[in-house]
Amino acid sequence: MTVTRTVLDRGWIRLEDMMGGDGAVVRGARICYQSEGTSPDADARLIRRLVSSRPAHNTVFEHAVFRFGVKCPLFVGRQWMRHRIGSYNERSLRYCLADREYYVPAGHPEQQEAYVRHMEASFDLYEQLVAAGWKREQARGVLGLAVYTEFIWTVNAWSLMNWLEKRLDRGAQWEHRQYAKAALDIFCEVMPITATAFKEAVLAR
Ligand SMILES: Cc1cc2nc3c(=O)[nH]c(=O)nc-3n(C[C@H](O)[C@H](O)[C@H](O)COP(=O)(O)OP(=O)(O)OC[C@H]3O[C@@H](n4cnc5c(N)ncnc54)[C@H](O)[C@@H]3O)c2cc1C
Numbered sequence: 001m002t003v004t005r006t007v008l009d010r011g012w013i014r015l016e017d018m019m020g021g022d023g024a025v026v027r028g029a030r031i032c033y034q035s036e037g038t039s040p041d042a043d044a045r046l047i048r049r050l051v052s053s054r055p056a057h058n059t060v061f062e063h064a065v066f067r068f069g070v071k072c073p074l075f076v077g078r079q080w081m082r083h084r085i086g087s088y089n090e091r092s093l094r095y096c097l098a099d100r101e102y103y104v105p106a107g108h109p110e111q112q113e114a115y116v117r118h119m120e121a122s123f124d125l126y127e128q129l130v131a132a133g134w135k136r137e138q139a140r141g142v143l144g145l146a147v148y149t150e151f152i153w154t155v156n157a158w159s160l161m162n163w164l165e166k167r168l169d170r171g172a173q174w175e176h177r178q179y180a181k182a183a184l185d186i187f188c189e190v191m192p193i194t195a196t197a198f199k200e201a202v203l204a205r
Helices: 022-033 040-052 058-063 074-080 109-131 136-142 157-167 174-190 192-203
Strands: 003-007 011-019 065-073 087-090 148-156
Touching: 003 174, 011 174, 022 040, 022 058, 022 192, 040 192, 058 148, 058 157, 065 074, 065 157, 065 174, 074 148, 074 157, 074 174, 109 136, 148 157, 157 174, 157 192, 174 192
Parallel strands: none
Antiparallel strands: 003 011, 011 065, 065 148, 087 148
């Protein structure tokens, strides 16, 4: 299974694999109550109740698990990895050469040329240092935070919703919000009942 959304000028988020889904949440809840679903509607009502219940019966959502691949600017990745409940592995600039790929924000045409010139000059220097025998892990120090990185993120639906709630908020950085919007779109596609209940009960608050 691969569902991909492009984000920013060169980034993307893709769902590489998943386990569970809405059915796993229902299973997690019904074992607690030793109940059986009488219809798909009853299961959907149960999920809606669970999403909006306070205090939250949150662990039932942990039975649905996603593995996302992400390509994003380093500064977005740095914010993302503050979300501790999940597993990450990231492309290493100790072991790999950095690709000449960086994010260019739109909306500032007067300074854009200077920005690009600066980024290109930093890559020129990086490549000169590596060619001169510098270790990649030291040469990377001259690169900027707009450089694209890639990582994989394995996260359960509960933690995904926590990230979505925080990073879709208008107070979150616009670039990070674009990834959260794309991930919400994928979430709606693959786990529609939970995602719809989450939008109605949490995001619309
Ligand atoms: C708009 C915005 C601005 C931010 N600005 C800054 C900033 O300037 N500087 C900065 O350092 N960070 C900043 N952050 C990061 C923020 O403080 C959180 O680290 C980040 O959003 C991860 O949230 P989280 O802890 O809920 O997620 P996770 O780490 O995934 O944790 C999920 C949940 O698990 C529980 N949990 C996890 N670990 C612990 C623990 N050790 N103790 C108790 N409960 C735990 C909590 O209930 C937590 O909500 C910002 C975040 C946002 C959204």
